[in-house]
Amino acid sequence: xxxxxxxxxxxxxxxxxxxxxxxxxxxxxxxxxxxxxxxxxxxxxxxxxxxxxxxxxxxxxxxxxxxxxxxxxxxxxxxxxxxxxxxxxxxxxxxxxxxxxxxxxxxxxxxxxxxxxxxxxxxxxxxxxxxxxxxxxxxxxxxxxxxxxxxxxxxxxxxxxxxxxxxxxxxxxxxxxxxxxxxxxxxxxxxxxxxxxxxxxxxxxxxxxxxxxxxxxxxxxxxxxxxxxxxxxxxxxxxxxxxxxxxxxxxxxxxxxxxxxxxxxxxxxxxxxxxxxxxxxxxxxxxxxxxxxxxxxxxxxxxxxxxxxxxxxxxxxxxxxx
Numbered sequence: 252x253x254x255x256x257x258x259x260x261x262x263x264x265x266x267x268x269x270x271x272x273x274x275x276x277x278x279x280x281x282x283x284x285x286x287x288x289x290x291x292x293x294x295x296x297x298x299x300x301x302x303x304x305x306x307x308x309x310x311x312x313x314x315x316x317x318x319x320x321x322x323x324x325x326x327x328x329x330x331x332x333x334x335x336x337x338x339x340x341x342x343x344x345x346x347x348x349x350x351x352x353x354x355x356x357x358x359x360x361x362x363x364x365x366x367x368x369x370x371x372x373x374x375x376x377x378x379x380x381x382x383x384x385x386x387x388x389x390x391x392x393x394x395x396x397x398x399x400x401x402x403x404x405x406x407x408x409x410x411x412x413x414x415x416x417x418x419x420x421x422x423x424x425x426x427x428x429x430x431x432x433x434x435x436x437x438x439x440x441x442x443x444x445x446x447x448x449x450x451x452x453x454x455x456x457x458x459x460x461x462x463x464x465x466x467x468x469x470x471x472x473x474x475x476x477x478x479x480x481x482x483x484x485x486x487x488x489x490x491x492x493x494x495x496x497x498x499x500x501x502x503x504x505x506x507x508x509x510x511x512x513x514x515x516x517x518x519x520x521x522x523x524x525x526x527x528x529x530x531x532x533x534x535x536x537x538x539x540x541x542x543x544x545x546x547x548x549x550x551x552x553x554x555x556x557x558x559x560x561x562x563x564x565x566x567x568x569x570x571x572x573x
Contacts, residue, residue: 295407307413310479313405314419318440319397320389340435342381343388348372352392360395367524374519382437390516398513399520409494415479418492418499420512421446423464426457460504467506
């Protein structure tokens with residue numbers, strides 16, 4: 252290997268890391284037959300199981316940022332784009348969506364179903380601008396991992412004798428920090444884990460408005476920790492989530508509320524795709540299969556968790572050195 256060009260080796264490593272986004276590994280749950288007799292989500296779907304009853308007894312907050320796909324974008328910018336012959340700073344081409352991301356998703360989740368791959372390609376590739384296409388490509392990657400898993404978890408939590416459940420969307424665009432890679436101008440979302448800076452790195456927030464948002468976030472979470480209810484004095488009302496109204500709160504400089512968060516994308520994964528897989532039994536809220544269909548118990552979260560850990564470690568080192 253010493254005669255192989257370093258750029259070739261880095262490109263191959265980048266490709267392998269990209270593929271492992273969807274093929275998982277050591278961070279997946281270990282189904283040992285004792286602590287975990289089956290996949291955790293299957294335990295929760297059984298409303299009579301001890302795991303389901305315990306989960307429903309808790310009060311929960313579940314949410315996402317508008318730019319969870321920044322994880323994939325950063326991998327592209329780190330060098331994977333070179334292997335696939337495009338420049339993410341300009342845009343992410345549709346072929347990356349249709350020939351790579353959609354294929355990897357269906358290989359892991361849908362038993363290599365080519366019809367589903369075409370559906371994902373059509374859904375997220377139907378756009379008139381390169382900027383929006385680039386954002387859609389990132390959403391196609393992040394939606395089944397973050398958005399849909401969160402919605403499913405909320406729906407599994409609701410019902411008789413359940414605790415409270417609250418949903419949020421964090422929309423405040425990410426501000427630039429020395430430890431955060433400079434992203435393209437077309438990326439205007441709130442990157443993965445941006446809300447953590449509003450809890451733990453308040454001194455880094457750039458404006459008084461950001462610090463006010465931080466203060467409100469901490470009030471909500473403090474109220475939740477004390478009582479199980481996020482609401483309190485001088486805070487915008489945060490309605491509890493239920494499967495009828497699907498209330499959520501949108502955290503930006505101006506805090507707003509709404510219902511049925513990102514409905515079109517949620518319905519695509521939880522309604523449109525299941526209707527193709529099983530037309531006879533499709534309902535308003537079927538469940539996406541987030542464990543692989545080949546029985547290997549592999550999931551595609553490994554690299555997400557690894558990147559999370561690296562980012563948080565780098566951030567911690569940066570502030571430790573100040």
